Amino acid sequence: MDNDTRASAVIVEPAAGPRRGIGLDEFRLADGFWERMQRSNSRNTLRHCLDWMDRLGWTANFDRVSEGATEDSRPGWQFSDSEIYKLLEALAWEYGRTGEAWVNALLESLVDRVAAAQDGDGYLNTCFGHAGQQPRYSDLASGHELYCTGHLLQAAAARARTVGPDKLVEVARRAADQVCRQFGPDGRAGLCGHPEIELGLAELGRVLHEPRYTEQARLFVERRGYGTLKAIPLLDASYFQDDVPVRAAAVWRGHAVRALYLAAGAADVAADTGDTGLLEAVERQWERTVERRTYLTGGMGSRHQDEGFGEDWELPPDRAYSETCAGIASVMVAWRLYLSTGEVRYADLMERTLYNVVAASPSPDGRSFFYANPLHQRTAAAGIRPDQVNPRAEGGVRAPWFDVSCCPTNLARTLAAWQGYAASVEGDTVTLLQYAAGELRPALDGGGELVLRITTEYPHDGAVRVEVVAAPDREVELRLRIPDWAHGATLADHAGERGVAPGWAHVRGVLVPGAIVDLHLPMEPRLTWPDVRIDAVRGCVAVERGPLVLCAESLDLPVSWSLDTVRIDAAHPPRAEGDGAVAWMTPVETPPNPAGAAGYPPYRSSAAPSREDSASAWRDVPLVPYYRWARRGSSAMRVFLPAAPNGSPATTGR
Amino acid sequence: MDNDTRASAVIVEPAAGPRRGIGLDEFRLADGFWERMQRSNSRNTLRHCLDWMDRLGWTANFDRVSEGATEDSRPGWQFSDSEIYKLLEALAWEYGRTGEAWVNALLESLVDRVAAAQDGDGYLNTCFGHAGQQPRYSDLASGHELYCTGHLLQAAAARARTVGPDKLVEVARRAADQVCRQFGPDGRAGLCGHPEIELGLAELGRVLHEPRYTEQARLFVERRGYGTLKAIPLLDASYFQDDVPVRAAAVWRGHAVRALYLAAGAADVAADTGDTGLLEAVERQWERTVERRTYLTGGMGSRHQDEGFGEDWELPPDRAYSETCAGIASVMVAWRLYLSTGEVRYADLMERTLYNVVAASPSPDGRSFFYANPLHQRTAAAGIRPDQVNPRAEGGVRAPWFDVSCCPTNLARTLAAWQGYAASVEGDTVTLLQYAAGELRPALDGGGELVLRITTEYPHDGAVRVEVVAAPDREVELRLRIPDWAHGATLADHAGERGVAPGWAHVRGVLVPGAIVDLHLPMEPRLTWPDVRIDAVRGCVAVERGPLVLCAESLDLPVSWSLDTVRIDAAHPPRAEGDGAVAWMTPVETPPNPAGAAGYPPYRSSAAPSREDSASAWRDVPLVPYYRWARRGSSAMRVFLPAAPNGSPATTGR
Structure with missing residues (x-):
């Protein structure tokens, strides 16, 4: 890869505007939160997704089209092609970031199969338009043809930005041209039931400098x-x-x-x-x-x-x-x-x-996933059969694959390109948006080499050190995002230590080799209260720590307690422990429900609510980062914890 | 109709057991809550349902089968036959109760069309098994064939109990026999994705004294x-x-x-x-x-x-x-x-x-219905097109018909037979279960004429008078249900007035002509608190009055208030007004949400929740019976009202 190509390896590239995200190769991650997720994605998830799609026949759908062997039934939902395209996008970013040969080989072998299924006029879909199938574009509301094409185009844009035009890009160009002929200003004024083609056309239009694609994207947006x-x-x-x-x-x-x-x-x-x-x-x-x-x-x-x-x-x-x-x-x-x-x-x-x-979705090994991400799980799941397709992993257990399996490949493409979201460049200003350890080499608009070494254990620790390894011989500005939750953050640079408020912190006149900037973000657990209009969590409070939402898992409760009846003493501040916290909690007694008693369970008519009796059962209960829930096994879970109305005996007198 | 037939006009008739519900003709309702609903059902709903089913082609599906004109497409869902059968059941009860000729004529004309669609071997379904259609019983999970048959059998049981065996009963018998041959002990061990056939077989088996049907019902129950x-x-x-x-x-x-x-x-x-x-x-x-x-x-x-x-x-x-x-x-x-x-x-x-x-579902005119019955509507509905099929009437407006339109005909059959649930007889004991004005002539197991005149405005008033008009010349017992909510009820009879607790109140030795029993059920509004484990209504209280759940509607709030932010003072007891109540309520202020401010809306990190400021805006707000909500027009609504944590200034000092 030459420098010109690498310099454009960004996730999204607006045709105009002063600001650009960094390219993937401008930030080499060191060991840390996102590097570990990226590694697991690379080592396991990419192959895992392909294996499942092979097993279920979703990849072979392309072969059936190229071999003229389509039938009126076909494995997979009508949108299964898009999963192959999202995997292609993931592989494109992965190869662009790492240059690993096996990734490229996998991508190219898949592209060969996809390309072989493309019709002569550029139309490409394994579910419509061939022998035994419904005609092309005969079910725009539910057919997902343009949706699939959109993902193909996004994959091609990723490929073009990381290695330049190749076979995938050519396939996508022909598909996009077919879409423009069919649905263009002089064509059918249709639109797809699932937006996505707009994104794909806009991105491919940018990469290929093809205003027709942008215009087609605009038409689809305006028609809806x-x-x-x-x-x-x-x-x-x-x-x-x-x-x-x-x-x-x-x-x-x-x-x-x-x-x-x-x-x-x-x-x-x-x-x-x-x-x-x-x-x-x-x-x-x-x-x-x-x-x-x-x-x-x-x-x-x-x-x-x-x-x-x-x-x-x-x-x-x-x-x-x-x-x-x-x-x-x-x-x-x-x-x-x-x-x-x-x-x-x-x-x-x-x-x-x-x-x-x-980050909550994948398991650490990158081979099972949450589809839905509830903030409260009442019943520990009965367990998901490990080698089966599951409906939607709603039960608090990550599943290897789903009937509608959009999430695994979507995670794969997102994690493979994570650093593209971490920083941006505007003229000679570099902005750190997300904190992770590694070496940042942002390409400045004015040229010259800037190298920043970032050291941090974020999000488990609030210290972020930025060390200038190399810098051009002119004024360059560093801008740091102070998160919205980070009240009390401090910044130390050549001018000394100062408090920095949420928003932007600017560091100017210091970016010379050897200079050090130390950011300290407050990592004490904090109580977070919902708006009074969110009925579903009235009377509850959540605990957060840095960027992490914490939760209570039933695994961490005394065996005689139930998450259904715990209360937190909000006057007794949770304290940090490990990378989570401990909170002062108690179970409350539930009213007895004698069979045959008068009064309609579970509702009681009385002048006042039942007093919540908690006896002397107050104790410290661990709270863990939400993204890690259910990793230790099936568990009930709560993010929002009902607050004890009167606190614990120890805090009542305050 | 002769007396023998009428005496068995009960809703459900177990083959064994000491207790039976009264027949429809044993209780003639006078003007009152259920009589009005029954009248509206009779005058409007029955015809309304038929009109919609004619309009949508659901009734004509039977003609298409009998004419051999079926095609691969067909109006209505696969279960639309069941709506005709539920209407037939409603018409059967209606005619049994009223003897009105037009009802019988309508029923017979529909039965003729249904009967004409029955296949030679008794199979009867307009969606399966004919030219252009899927084969019989080829989709037990979703096809609803046995479900439809179950409703046919229930309709026939109602007909047999009200007029005796007729064409409908014969059609049902042949259909039931076909089911028994197909799915019996020696047949296919299948079952239907939607239970209902079990009910139909059991009921028809009782009426026709056919143990094969009971056995087939048992098989279906056990197979699931x-x-x-x-x-x-x-x-x-x-x-x-x-x-x-x-x-x-x-x-x-x-x-x-x-x-x-x-x-x-x-x-x-x-x-x-x-x-x-x-x-x-x-x-x-x-x-x-x-x-x-x-x-x-x-x-x-x-x-x-x-x-x-x-x-x-x-x-x-x-x-x-x-x-x-x-x-x-x-x-x-x-x-x-x-x-x-x-x-x-x-x-x-x-x-x-x-x-x-x-009672909440139908509009007073019996021509529109709720399908879902939520206890909280945040946004007043935009309105439902009055002459259109609607999805499910979730928006707080009753709709005339639905895409899946199971509720209107289900209401029709239920309301037509309402009094069948009102009382039961066991030997010489008559039990009043539901209170309504009218003349009760329960057939006693020991014979003889008992006539009770019941006078009440229930549920809008708690006084129920039972006057003995005629009684046999032996000891007969009257038993009255004291509802679970009715703490403080009193009963006055020949022995004087006494308190009666929820459960059964017995009146013995008094049922001679001219005797009067006066029941007084307490109708003061009461606060009802949910179990602490019902997270969704934590901190909220409902108001009930007698058997009626009340609710607040946005129509009754001051224009500057929103149901999103009202609070009730639970220490200030609601008082009765009209057939509802008034409660002492206030709006609370919501925290300002300045654009660009730090802090992530709608969640705030702080040591304590936002204080709920209510200024001096407390005032009386009407609460209306839930069953009547949205009758005055589109409205937001709440059953459970958030309780102000500290009450109003007037009650804080208590």
């Missing part, structure tokens, strides 16, 4: 919202955001991943076309959604029924859907909004979501 | 729970109760209507075969479900995703599914358990469910 998609039984048009045009919508609604991919595509179109009205619409939707429809973990999606957003303030912890893919999609949207606006709040939400949704 | 039904994507075997055998299950789970129809069928089988183990299993499931998985309204089903039960304590008020049909099915189960055990708790739950789920 007029109720033209055929209804799916028992769902309404908001399910696929066909209820209100993107620029008119106030908030995200319907299927969360659909809503978020659409928003990301709209943000791309807005950036490349200079459409500030469209950008403002997406920002407005983000703001309202984050304010009223987002979990403490950053998770989005309150309903299982449609894998969708609920109404404002509808945020049940137990039935949180908070799909892993929605977390990833939220990171994608926030990243685009950060690039377009430079506002720190987008990077704050990305951190929250990366640590508490994205 | 071994995971033999083909899985439905994204659902597991618990969805149709095929996960655990009926006699081994601890609690109801999965799709609520399926679980409850199965329980009702199992209770029928248990009663007729003397299988106490099976009966105890159903009782145990009832107890655990009522204790942990039932709403204050009596509603069952906490999840939209699978229209199903959630886990223990999972009772979100906003996403309560509480399907109208599940409420009806719960009444059906409780009625069977009451008949088998004589325990008052079953009649208590029936009352709760009848007033707060069943």
Whole structure:
């Protein structure tokens, strides 16, 4: 790879704007939180995904098309091609980052099979348009053809940015051209039931400098919202955001991943076309959604029924859907909004979501995953059969594969490119957005070599040291994100130590070789209270520590306790322990329920609520980082803990 | 109709046991709550249902079969035949109760069309087994063929009990025989994905004294729970109760209507075969479900995703599914358990469910319906198009018809036969179970004429007068149900006035003509607190009055208030007003959410929760009976009201 190609190995590259994310090769991670996840992804997850897709026949679907052997039935859902494309994207980033030959070989062998299935006119889909199958584009609402193509285009953009044009890029170009002919300004005014083609077209258009693709993305964005998609039984048009045009919508609604991919595509179109009205619409939707429809973990999606957003303030912890893919999609949207606006709040939400949704999904070995990420699990799961396809891993056990298995490959592509979100460059200003140990060599717009060595145990420790190894001979600025939760942070540089408030901390006039900048982020556990309008967690408090949301697991309770009845003494501050905390807790007694007694269980009519009796059972209970829950085995779990109304005897007198 | 036939016009008739419900013609309702619902059902709902089914082509499906004109597509879901059968059951009860000729004519004309579609061997279904259709019983998990047949058999049982054997009964007999040949001891060991055939076979077996049908019902009950039904994507075997055998299950789970129809069928089988183990299993499931998985309204089903039960304590008020049909099915189960055990708790739950789920569904004109019955509606609905099929009326507006339209016909058959649940007879003891004005002429086992005139405005008033108009010349006992909520009830009879506790009150030695018994049930509004384990309504209280659950509607709030932020002063007792109450309430301020401020909305880290500031805005707010919500127009609504932690200034000093 030459330097020119590597310099563009960024996750997203708006055609205009002063700000760019760093390329993957600009930040070499050292051992640490994300490096370990990336390593597990590399060593296990990539191969794991391919094995399952081979086993289930999803990869062979391409061979059946190339061999003319299609039938009226076919393994996998209609969108299974997209899983192969997301894996291709993951492999593209992985090879771009590591240069490992086996990754490239795997990618190329898959691309050969995919390419062989492409029709002469560029159409590429293993579920439609061949012998025994429904005609092309005959079911835009549910068929997912354009959705699959979008993922193909994203994979090709990743490939183009990491190694330059190749066979995958050529396949994608022909597919994109076919889409533009079919659905272009003079073609059919259709749109796909699952947004994604918008993203793919915008990204491939950037890489290939092809304005037709950007225009086609814009057309797809603008066509949505007029109720033209055929209804799916028992769902309404908001399910696929066909209820209100993107620029008119106030908030995200319907299927969360659909809503978020659409928003990301709209943000791309807005950036490349200079459409500030469209950008403002997406920002407005983000703001309202984050304010009223987002979990403490950053998770989005309150309903299982449609894998969708609920109404404002509808945020049940137990039935949180908070799909892993929605977390990833939220990171994608926030990243685009950060690039377009430079506002720190987008990077704050990305951190929250990366640590508490994205990182929660995979097991340490990268071979099993959460699909839904609830904040409360009442019953320890009965266990998932380890070698089976599972519905959606709702029971508190990570599963190796799913019936609809969008999350594993989505995680694979996200983790493979993680450092692309860690820093940005604007002129001669380098901004650290996410903290991880490693060596950062950001390509400055003004040229010259800047090398920063970052040392930290973040998120388990709040100390971040930035050491200047090399720097150009001119003024370069370092900007550090002080997270929204980090009240009391301090920064020490050549000018001495000072307090820094959430937002941006600037370091100027110091970036000479040998200079050291020490950031200290406060890592004491803190109590976090929900808005009074979030009914589902009224009277509860959560404990956070740095960027990590903590939780209580039934495994850590005395055997006679139940998570159904624990109370936390919010007047007795949790203290740090290990990488979690301990909190002062008690079980409360539940009213007896004598069979045949008058009074309708589980409701009691009386002038006052039952007094909560806790006897003298107060004790310290460990809280662990949410992302690690259920790793030690099946467990009940709570993020939000009911607060004892009167505290413990020791704190009552305060 | 002769007296013999009328005497058996009961809703359910166990083959054995000392207790029977009264026949429909044994209790003539006078003007009152249920009489008005019954009148609206009679005048509007019956015809309304038929009109919609004609309009949508569901009735014509029978003609297409009889004309040999079936095609591979067909209007309606695969279970639409069952709606015609539920309407037939409603018409059968309606005619049995009223003798109105137009009802009988309507029934007979429908029966002619149904009968014409029956195949030579008795098989009857308009979706399977004919030209262009899938073969018979080729999709037991989802095809609903046996489910439809079950409803046909229930309709025939109602007809046989009200007019005796006729064409409908003959059609049902042939259909039942075909089922027994196909699925009998020597036939295919299959079962239906939706229980119902068990109920139908048991009931028709009773009417026709046909033990083969009872045995076939027993086989279907016993076959379930071994995971033999083909899985439905994204659902597991618990969805149709095929996960655990009926006699081994601890609690109801999965799709609520399926679980409850199965329980009702199992209770029928248990009663007729003397299988106490099976009966105890159903009782145990009832107890655990009522204790942990039932709403204050009596509603069952906490999840939209699978229209199903959630886990223990999972009772979100906003996403309560509480399907109208599940409420009806719960009444059906409780009625069977009451008949088998004589325990008052079953009649208590029936009352709760009848007033707060069943009565909540229809509009006063009987032409629109709730499908789901949530206990909290955050956003007033945008309105439902009055002349359209709607998905499920989740938005707080009753809809005229649904895509899956099981509730309207289910209501029709339930309301048409309501008085069948109102009283029971055991030897010479008559038990009043549900209170309504009218003339009760229970057929005593020992013969002789007993006529009781009941005068009451119940549930809007707690006074119930029972006047003896005629009585046989021997000791007859009257037993009155004192509801579980009725602490402080009094009874006045010849022996004077005395307090009566929840349970049974006995009146003996008084039933001579002219005697008067006055029951007074306390109707002051009362506060009702949820079990501490019901997370979703922590810190909240409901207000009930008599058998009615009350609710606050946004229509009744000052315009500047929002139901999202109201608090009730639980130390300031609500007082009765009209047929509802008024409660002392205030809005609380929500923390400001300045754009760009540090802190992640809507969660705040701090040592203590935000103080809830309420200024001096306390005022009386009306609460109305839940069953009437959204009748005055689209409205937000809450049953459970967050209690102000410190009460209002006026009560703080207490």
